[in-house]
Amino acid sequence: MLVPLDGMVIIDEGGDDPVYCHSGDALLVAVDLIHQVHIANTVSLAIIDIPATLAALQPADSLDDCPIRKISGASIPALQLLVGYTKMLMQMGDNLSPDLTLLVSTQIHDLATLLLGQKQEETQVTNKCSLRAARFEAVKHDILEHIAESELSITQVARRQGISPQYIRTLFHCKETTFADYVTNLRLEHAYQHLCNPAYSGCCISAVAFDMGFSNLSWFNRAFKQRFNLTPSEVRNLSKRSANQ
Numbered sequence: 001m002l003v004p005l006d007g008m009v010i011i012d013e014g015g016d017d018p019v020y021c022h023s024g025d026a027l028l029v030a031v032d033l034i035h036q037v038h039i040a041n042t043v044s045l046a047i048i049d050i051p052a053t054l055a056a057l058q059p060a061d062s063l064d065d066c067p068i069r070k071i072s073g074a075s076i077p078a079l080q081l082l083v084g085y086t087k088m089l090m091q092m093g094d095n096l097s098p099d100l101t102l103l104v105s106t107q108i109h110d111l112a113t114l115l116l117g118q119k120q121e122e123t124q125v126t127n128k129c130s131l132r133a134a135r136f137e138a139v140k141h142d143i144l145e146h147i148a149e150s151e152l153s154i155t156q157v158a159r160r161q162g163i164s165p166q167y168i169r170t171l172f173h174c175k176e177t178t179f180a181d182y183v184t185n186l187r188l189e190h191a192y193q194h195l196c197n198p199a200y201s202g203c204c205i206s207a208v209a210f211d212m213g214f215s216n217l218s219w220f221n222r223a224f225k226q227r228f229n230l231t232p233s234e235v236r237n238l239s240k241r242s243a244n245q
Contacts (some may be wrong), residue, residue: 001050001112002027007043007089019070024083026115028069046086050112071115076117085111103164135163136171140182147186150215154179187212188227191220196230196239205232 011019011027014127028050061132071079076092087103096104110132142160146152147194157179159167172179192202200208208218209232214220224232 001048002029003046003048003083005044005083006173006174009043009045013172022082025226026079026082026134028071028116029129034106044087044090046090048086048108048112050116075113078111081112082108082115100164102158102162103166104204106163106167132174135161136175137165143183143186147183147190148211148212148213150210152183183213184223185227187214189224191224191232192228192235195236196237198243201236201240205236206231220233 002011002021004021004023006023009021010023010029011029019027084097085108092137115163138161139157142157143152146156154165154168159170161168168179172182191208191214194203194212195205195209203211207218221232224230228235230238
């Protein structure tokens with residue numbers, strides 16, 4: 001995606017009708033397209049890599065029939081936000097930490113998704129909140145896969161998912177919880193299920209706790225009692241009585 005931040009850019013595909021792109025507009029251009037770019041004066045031009053999955057939000061035949069798609073920013077708030085955000089970043093230069101750089105990349109990705117998604121059914125894109133929802137599901141799946149690791153941290157999940165820890169915090173904040181609380185509750189739920197499962201009747205409670213990623217048995221017992229209003233021993237005993245009836 002080419003976004004002139006000031007001035008005008010003209011792209012010539014070799015045909016009769018060049019494409020004019022003014023400041024505040026954007027051009028979605030296929031990466032394998034051979035073209036010439038004409039710049040009359042000094043222009044700040046942002047070049048944003050758009051994954052094929054985002055380009056697919058455009059109508060199915062759009063990039064085949066017309067390999068250059070112009071998006072006018074005059075009436076599209078998402079593009080206005082993207083242009084304004086990009087201008088601000090260019091003014092900041094390279095003075096960004098690695099974590100902040102990753103967060104910025106994520107936010108630009110979100111704006112691009114919103115922008116391209118508006119070319120389809122807006123309600124479909126809005127209701128599904130596809131990108132953020134998919135990321136949140138991926139984060140939860142990552143946590144589930146590593147739930148037994150006592151050293152599981154938000155930084156590790158962020159690194160594996162290619163997003164920033166702050167973005168993950170934001171995802172959980174939107175659900176009115178935190179990363180730490182989610183992990184603790186998930187571990188407690190799994191521990192509860194293990195204590196109720198006859199297949200684990202031979203495992204001592206401490207082993208169940210440690211297998212679920214808890215590193216402090218006393219803290220596990222307190223958190224378990226607070227969560228279920230029963231101690232781990234009481235849950236196991238009640239489960240055994242129920243099985244014997």
